Structure formats: structure tokens, C-alpha cells
Amino acid sequence: MFATSFNVFRKIYILVSILFSFQFFSYQNSCFALTNFQVETLKGESSYNQRVLKKGDKLKKSGLLKVSKKSFLGILLPDWNARIVLAPGSQLEINFGSEKEKKLLLKKGALRWTSLKEGKPEDLKEKTRRGFLFTQKAKIVIRGTDFIIQQGVAFNETELVVLDGKVLFQSLSDEEDYVVLKSPFWVGIGGRFTSKIGKPIELNKKIKSFYGLILHVQ
DSSP states (O other): OHHHHHHHHHHHHHHHHHHHHHHHHHHHHHHOOOOOEEEEEEESOEEETTEEOOTTOEEOSOEEEEEOTTOEEEEEEGGGTEEEEEOTTOEEEEOOOSSOSOOEEEEEEEEEEEEOSOOOGGGGGGGGOOOEEEOSSEEEEEOSOEEEEEEETTTTEEEEEEEESEEEEEESSOTTOEEEEETTEEEEESGGGOSSOOOOEEOOHHHHHHHHHTTOOO
16 A cells, blocks of 8 residues: 555656756746847758848848748757758748747748757857747757657648657647657657647657758758
């Protein structure tokens, strides 16, 4: 009897600890506004607020980032010590203001987020800043990690593949519907994946290697 009660208490304690941890990260995120992004890699044509981008551009105003078909775009977010690579046809809404929570909204397409492993000593403090990324269906609380997120238009569904680290993946329609996903797992919500977050699927080495090559920038 005592052993059963202890195990129940232990499970509750672990769950509360996880929730508190990510709530704390969420609070930190709301306090750290983005100030700019920099164009690092550009293949083909991309635009920001209808302005054609070129390599080396540094943007400081909120707006909509559009990647043309057959094009790729890599940007740096210095405030969050992160790199984002966007797939052809993707659209990413960026908010630099401090009054809104949705800093990054992937409206369509796919992107790969990579937290930078190296940096100058004065940049190391930025590694403690966790970012918010949204799609039409989900909210992602980001820790130091490497993952691919895709937002489909036809079925309005979101897919996530974690290649390194951990990500909190949460439904926008139900805050109690969430999963802490680690590598190498896939999960989806919406459209063909139903209205609830489905059961995460573990990827074998071959499939993980395949995803590892997608939107990969050295």
C-alpha cells in the first residue's frame, strides 16, 4: 500500500516539476524581445515586407518573410543565438515588439531551427534565452536544440521532428494537450494527424539521417 502511494506521489512530483520548468522557460521567453535578424545564406530570391533581400542584410522591423519557390534562406537571430533555415515557399512572420507573445509564426512551409553551439564569450549569455515559435496549430517552447517544423496549408497540420535536445510541443486549442519531445522523435497535429497531438514516433537511424540532411547549413 505504502509503495503504491509512494509511486503515485513520485509520478505527480515529476509531472509538476516538468510543467514548472517549462512554465519558467515560458516566462523567460516573454521577457526577451527580438531586436533583429541577419541574412546569412541566400539561394534564389526572398523578400521581407516585399523588399528583396540580399546576403548580409540586417532587419530590425517586424514583418513577413517570404521565400520564393526553388529558393532557400538562412537567417541568424543573435538575441536567441540561433539559426533558422527556411524551405522553398515558406512564410515566417517575425515580431520584434515586446508587447506580443508570438515572436515567430510559421504561416506555411518548413524551417530548421538550430541553436548555435559556438560563439564569442560575450554571446554565451544569449544561450540562456529560449524562444517562442508558433504555427497555425501549435506552440513550440525552444531550448538548446536542433529540429525541423513543417506547417502544411492544404490540411492545416503541423509536423515536428527533433534531431537534438528537447522541445515542448503544445496545442494552441488545448493547453493540456502537449508533449515534451526529444531526439529522435516525430509528432504531428491537425489535418491527417487529428485534432489532438498524436503519439510520438521514434525514428530509426536511417530516417534520422535523412532528416539530418534537410535544410542543413554549415
